[in-house]
Amino acid sequence: MTDAFDAIIVGSGAGGAAAAYSLAEAGCRVLIIEKGQPLPKDGSTLDVRIVVGEGRFKNHEPWLDGSGSPFVPQEYYNLGGKTKWYGAALLRFGADEFAADAAHQCRGWPFGYDELAPFYEHAEMLLAVRRFDIEPDTAAIVGRLQRVASAWRSLPMPLGLSPAIADDPHESIRFDGFASVRGLKSDAETSLLDRIRDKPNVRIVTGAAVAALCAADGNARRVVGVVTEDGERRDASAVLLAAGALSSPRLIERYLRDSGLADTLPAAKNVGRNYKSHLLTAVIGFSVRQMRDRLRKTVVMTHADFPHSSVQPLGATDGEIVATEMPAITPRWFANLVGSRAYGFFLQTEDGSHPDNRVTDDDDSGKPRLDYRQERIAPARDEHRAFVRTFARHLLRAGFLPVVKPIALEGTAHACGTLIAGSDPFTSVVDATGRVHGMEGIYVVDGSVLPRSSRVNPALTIYAWGLRAGDHLAASLAASQVTQQGELA
Ligand SMILES: Cc1cc2nc3c(=O)[nH]c(=O)nc-3n(C[C@H](O)[C@H](O)[C@H](O)COP(=O)(O)OP(=O)(O)OC[C@H]3O[C@@H](n4cnc5c(N)ncnc54)[C@H](O)[C@@H]3O)c2cc1C
Secondary structure (H helix, E strand, O other), X not given: OOOOEEEEEEOOOHHHHHHHHHHHHOOOOEEEEEOOEOOOXXXXXXXXXXXXXXXXXOOOOOEEEOXXXXXXXXXXXXXXHHHHOOOOEOOOOOHHHHOOEHHHOEOOOOOOHHHHHHHHHHHHHHOOOEOOOOOHHHHHHHHHHHHHOOOEEEEEOOEOEOHHHHHXXXXXXXXXXXXXXXXXXXXXXHHHHHHHOOOOOEEEEEOOOEXXXXXXXXXXXXXXXXXXXXXXXXXEEEEEEOOOOOOHHHHHHHHHHHHOHHHOOHHHHHXXXXXXXXXXXXXXXXXXXXXXXXXXXXXXXXXXXXXXXXXXXXXXXXXXXXXXXXXXXXXHHHHHHHHXXXXXXXXXXXXXXXXXXXXXXXXXXXXXXXXXXXXXXXXXXXXXXXXXXHHXXXXXXXOOEEEEXXXXXXXXXXXXXOOOEXXXXXXXXXXXXOEEOOOEOEEEOOHHHXXXXXXXXXXXXXXXXXXXXXXXXXXXXXXXXHHHHHHHO
């Protein structure tokens, strides 16, 4: 392939890989530029000591919080993005979760569920989403919770895991928060990039971070390329930002500031705002009995009194994991004893949108800043607190001693909302096709666009958005080529 590209995609996580897949299948010449490298296949991505203890694969770059204190967001910069590490719970949002919910400070989508439904279906097919048998301990816990309170509902969890994982004693307990070595998890690399990487119209460059966007000569409203940190420039008809909800807004913010558009483009004042990441809490229940389930994440539960919240099991919490949370002198037999009786849960509540909850690069210190306060989204904070209290109380009555661990600002796993999609340029950043309002050649295809993040995990919706945006862009690129050919004839 020559160096002429129809589309440059910045980042290779859920949104970037999905858009790349659509564009490549439509015959567009696609360049994917990924900041990180492919993960090793030597077993280190499944090693608790390396992944959890040492944190070898995580981001180590410090950010500042709203009051200027440093913290390190738990981001992952590698081919496939955070999907290499995710728990592969691949759920659709509910149809009602596309509408605004003013009482919960939630904005509406620029289109309804039906518009995304075919792309959900396509994503589920590509990611081979399936339900697994519910294992005995999990079935018993759900049954006991439902006997404590009949308002608990449970559904089988749609998972992007190969059936073969159930027979792999190691990978079946190390997929949530770990990266598969055998390709048993449907992630952005395995399920999407591997399908297109050998096509003649696709190029993937890794270990190259995009540092800036490039404007057309004399027209700052038209983006025509990118420059990577090593100074190399690459051009294309369209640039698609898929660097994740913490990175994509900072690339646009810098461009708007340097080009002077920050003062004139109505959408500019919304860039980086409305950050959402779910309110998250881990609850570990300790039993007197040994827990033997391996997959665990086979159900998702909701409670009738908490419409914006859900709970799902965490992947296996065994002695090796428990040891990383205990003082180094703790004997391993003790960690194993505790771990074998532990069962973890992940509680999430959709957070509202607030313009002051924001990501920005514009800091005198030169460090990125994430200003996020739960007081600004009091309805979500109050629902989450009550949900956690109710779950912990019911878990105790179901025979487990609960230990509650709120997930702090560092927990950016579900980051989204910072380049919000909407119809009005004065209140949103991108339109319903992902194009930045008031600009040409620049699109957003990652979790940044999500106006709402629902009560469940976001990745399937990001994949679906990426597939849809890629389809729209491929059609518009084809139409403009026809027009250009007509003008030349
Ligand atoms: C431990 C964990 C468990 C999770 N479990 C689930 C789950 O079970 N279900 C679910 O739905 N979601 C889950 N998630 C969340 C899910 O992984 C994310 O929502 C999803 O990956 C976000 O997709 P994205 O495309 O927005 O960004 P990412 O997947 O983060 O991709 C962004 C990519 O851009 C690259 N990049 C960043 N900056 C640049 C730059 N300047 N130049 C070039 N490239 C750049 C990054 O390296 C990365 O590869 C989990 C996340 C984590 C961390």
